[in-house]
Amino acid sequence: MxxxxxxxxxxxxxxxxxxxxxxxxxxxxxxxxxxxxxxxxxxxxxxxxxxxxxxxxxxxxxxxxxxxxxxxxxxxxxxxxxxxxxxxxxxxxxxxxxxxxxxxxxxxxxxxxxxxxxxxxxxxxxxxxxxxxxxxxxxxxxxxxxxxxxxxxxxxxxxxxxxxxxxxxxxxLESRARYREALVRYLDARRNQLSAESQLRLTRNPLRILDSKDEGDRAVVAQAPLLLEYLxxxxxxxxxxxxxxxxxxxxxxxxxxxxxxxxxxxxxxxxxxxxxxxxxxxxxxxxxxxxxxxxxxxxxxxxxxxxxxxxxxxxxxLAQVPTAPRPIAIVPIGAEAEAEAWVLARDLRRAGHIVDLAFAGKPAKRLKRADRLNARLAIFVGEEERARGTVTLRDLDRGSEEQVPRAELLSRLAAAQAERT
RNA sequence: GCGGGCGUAGCUCAGCUGGUCAGAGCGCCAGGUUGUGGCCCUGGAGGUCGUGGGUUCGAGACCCACCGCUCGCCCCA
Structure with missing residues (x-):
């Protein structure tokens, strides 16, 4: 390519x-x-x-x-x-x-x-x-x-x-050396029946001929002396x-x-x-x-x-593929909420959560990104939430939402995580 | 180092014996939905057809070389 x-x-x-x-x-x-x-x-x-x-x-x-x-x-x-x-x-x-x-x-x-x-x-x-x-x-x-x-x-x-x-x-070492000698004697007498590669191995690494995949070699090897007999x-x-x-x-x-x-x-x-x-x-x-x-x-x-x-x-x-960890996505709604989202993301990260926060885009676009990242939860922060002192917690698998008081968010998430493990 | 297969968009691939053959699906981007994803619809971006030569009026398709991927040999985890 x-x-x-x-x-x-x-x-x-x-x-x-x-x-x-x-x-x-x-x-x-x-x-x-x-x-x-x-x-x-x-x-x-x-x-x-x-x-x-x-x-x-x-x-x-x-x-x-x-x-x-x-x-x-x-x-x-x-x-x-x-x-x-x-x-x-x-x-x-x-x-x-x-x-x-x-x-x-x-x-x-x-x-x-x-x-x-x-x-x-x-x-x-x-x-x-x-x-x-x-x-x-x-x-x-x-x-x-x-x-x-x-x-x-x-x-x-x-x-x-x-x-x-x-x-x-x-x-x-002695057994191996004695066997090697016997093997070489046996193979050398039949060297013309061996593959070209094995003929080379005869001097370099004769033991290797034992597990050769060449059919001719295998036939010769089948009758060769066994290491066991020289132990x-x-x-x-x-x-x-x-x-x-x-x-x-x-x-x-x-x-x-x-x-x-x-x-x-x-x-x-x-x-x-x-x-x-x-x-x-x-x-x-x-x-x-x-x-x-x-x-x-x-x-x-x-x-x-x-x-x-x-x-x-x-x-x-590996039969089964280890899955990637699922992040929490934070979605600010409106320019006012941007900075709030950064701070919230930082707090969640400090609390041990994996958090994704897109740098820009409308809510729909950011949610789409959350979906692609296989996020488990999305947290919306916006004007309505600020007025209520809450955030909107959306379960992306179920599509359900609820209002969670800002002050309770961390303990809620911790509880949810504990439940999963 | 030796032999076989392959090399077309980000991905998976279609392109019949050389003459709209530069395509499809998925993905991506934008819009339909001015505070909400996954489905659907519409539109869009994206390819010197691995690279370089050659044959031909004409090559993604044929030939050669090189590069890469892949399978086997060798070797090894």
Whole structure:
């Protein structure tokens, strides 16, 4: 539509407004509420970090680092990157602030992330995530708690039923490495049966081939060795404990031995709450355990587990749209009443009401505006009212009116509001 | 980065094989109602038909390129 570049948002960005904003806010606020209830404390880290923070944590060969980051050199010559995710930033902050003095520490965040990708439904270049990180807890119960908190959030949003929890384990670093070796051996022997993309992944990120959508790949993968068979007894036991805790917490899941994570820092538990309602973007809340991450970033060797949820995706899934608050409209009648209306509006606002007062126009025009704003009440102030010492209170849904003594107006409105809540 | 679909008023869209094809509904503004909305009636504003080239006597319609949106792949929340 708009061809003028100055009137066009950057590709993959969005103005949040109206219903879309209300959905978004509802997801974010519910996220805050639930995370706080689980005992997680909010942290807000900068939206940009030294590029090194992401390059190190995500792995030099990951797609995010190699082709999706917004990286630039600032005026001081430093390489800066707009955060593509927030786990690395939170871990960095934990180190910076010395929060590892008191473990485990439970944190949550909400904010914009940036990834240079082809935009699609539920996938933007600037998008928002809400996430939690439980750092410094090696116990499987931490994994279960984190997942249960995610399920609770989805339930509170009314979308849990629309999702499936897929669960897997990647094992500890040794198990994972041993499996990776076996998998590469198996796949390499059949490399000519693999898609071009998977042949590339063979060296870069072989685990990723497991969840390839290519049919040829799937056929090869179907016979591939399973990670489960390479788990050390300790890793196997860890996974069992996670599942046991989840079952006790009433969280149901589907085991998916081919579920892997794109980011290098994951170990043990990997999970995704997925939906079929958002096209190709199935994952709505996903995460896992990242025991090596904090150390990779130069901190102490402490474990972590957490997840991130896509706010836009959840907003899209929301069954019911949060409604906008309904204002009270003040309608002055006659030039004499204008100033009176300003003062009345101020008083009502001070008393906590949402008040709209048009700057000009005949009563009919202002009422029309009130209607458009979905106002619940209109208050007329004019000559007749002044003579009587009242205002006219009109219920815009019913169309009924009554005279209310000016002195009683605030208490009347307060009572009406209390009745509604 | 690769492939498919699409791009006409603020919104949703109609425009048949190129020749009043620049339209409709909704929305918006004004009036009908000089102190009262939602319904109705009347009138009005608003479009370089995404942009730039090309074919043609003639293009919104055909061709090419670019831009954007969208769906899928990749990747991921």
């Amino acid at each position: 708009t061809s003028a570049p100055t009137a066009r948002p950057v590709r993959g960005t969005h103005d949040l407004f109206g219903e879309e904003l209300r959905r978004h806010r509802h997801v974010a606020e519910t996220g805050r509420l639930i995370c706080a209830r689980w005992g997680y404390e909010e942290i807000v880290t900068p939206i940009f970090e030294h590029t090194e923070v992401f390059a190190r944590s995500l792995g030099d060969v990951s797609d995010i680092v190699t082709k999706e980051m917004y990286t630039f050199t600032d005026r001081g010559g430093d390489s800066i990157t707009l955060r593509p995710e927030n786990t690395a930033g939170v871990c960095r902050a934990v180190i910076t602030l010395g929060l590892h003095q008191n473990l485990p520490i439970k944190l949550f965040y909400y904010g914009p992330m940036f990834r240079y990708e082809r935009p699609q439904k539920g996938r933007l270049r600037q998008f928002h995530q809400i996430g939690i990180e439980c750092i410094g807890a090696p116990e499987p119960l931490a994994d279960a708690e984190v997942i249960a908190a995610g399920a609770h959030l989805l339930e509170e949003l009314g979308v849990l039923k629309a999702t499936t929890l897929e669960l897997n384990t990647l094992g500890d 050390s007894p300790a890793s196997r036991d860890f996974f069992e404990r996670v599942k046991d805790a989840l079952a006790r917490l009433g969280v149901s899941w589907v085991e998916n031995p081919r579920l892997v994570r794109g980011l290098d820092y994951y170990t043990h538990t990997a999970f995704e709450f997925t939906t079929t309602q958002l096209g190709a973007q199935g994952a709505v809340l996903a995460g896992g355990r990242y025991d090596g991450l904090v150390k990779t970033l130069g901190g102490p060797d402490i474990p972590g587990v957490g997840w991130a949820a896509g706010v836009e995706r959840l907003a899209l899934l």
